[in-house]
Amino acid sequence: MQFIERAELKKKPERGTELGFGRYFTDYMFTMRYTRGQGWHDARIEPNVPQSFDLATGIFHYAQGVFEGIKAFRREHGVAVFRPDENWARMNRSADRMCIPAFPTDVVEEGLGELLRIERDWIPTEAGTALYIRPVIVSTHPMLGVHASPEYLFFILLSPVGSYYAHGFAPTKLLVEDVYARAVPGGTGEAKCLGNYAASMKAGALAEAQGFDQTLWLDATEKKYVEEVGSMNIFFVIDGEVITPALVGSILPGITRKSCLQILRERGYRVSERRISIEEVAQAAREGQLDEMFGTGTAAVVSPVGLFRYRGVDYTPKNATGEITTKLYREITGVQCGSIPDTRGWIKLYE
Ligand code: COI
Secondary structure (H helix, E strand, O other): OEEEEOOOOOOOOOOOOOOOOOOOOOOOEEEEEEOOEEEEEEEEEEEOOOOOOOOOOOOOOOOEEEEEOOOEEEEOEEEEOHHHHHHHHHHHHHHHHOOOOOOOOHHHHHHHHHHHHHHHHHHHOOOEEEEEEEEEEEEOEOOOOOOOOOOOEEEEEEEEEEOOOOOOOOOOEEEEOOOOOOOOOOOOOOOOOOHHHHHHHHHHHHHHOOOOOEEEOOOOOOOOEEEEEEOOOEEEOOOOOEEEOOOOOOOOOHHHHHHHHHHHHOOOEEEEOOOEEHHHHHHHHHOOOOEEEEEEEEEEEEEEEEEEEEOOEOOOOOOOOOOOHHHHHHHHHHHOOOOOOOOOOOEEEEO
């Protein structure tokens, strides 16, 4: 694979720096281009430096683009990446929904491996930190007609990160949104496309202004059933049963969600993926049956939820950070960091 070296390397954040989420980016990136008639081509590793684009470029106008979030961890011999095959498969499904041509996963995997080997020293090792991998595809053809672009850029950025929430593994506060909608049936809710996140920002900002961490979204049609949170899938533990909304087409099929479901089923918990109304959750909280509540995501890992507000009333689970939440957090981060053996083949090691 072609490698273009940069003249000068960036200064890495000092050990112990508060990394936050997505504030620092490494020296290099992987890129690959698509041209109609030629397919994907010119995969390479090049300096991660500002790029210039014609302002008529499709992505600036109609947001024809998709992305992923993956985490990597430094090991004594190599770099451990958590379930990347799941991300590539989901990214190609998202691409298909956005009318973007499928990319060859073997080329991207090879490129990521190269990139990780070059950028290994950027990977933080303190507890709760990781290297966040952000693959993106954007349309690059300058045109204003509303049609699929004949050209795309695939790129992977790397960012050393700490916890997604400034308060770390501590209970989050969610505001149930019953005016705005995130995704509609038949829409793009289950694709990880750029516009979904843009459409969520207004409600997110209103929630933050009232002291909440994120929005808890309801279904768009009846504003009755719980769907997901701004950057996480959501789980409830009601009277010993672990419930998460079923993937009905408007919910992101999270990889941490899938991993948690597998762990819970293996451990013999009563688990269900089904439609769950916000009223059912509120009722359970009123009756003291809402044992715990948590969100899952690549960036958020497993985050406890300590409170949600619905129509002006605050509800709290019995445990702000419950036992199941803590167990799942420990198991997922343990497998990622290597302190718990990877018996399920979730880790891909790049040596
Ligand atoms: C992730 O968890 O990786 C996400 O993509 C969510 C968010 C940071 C947009």
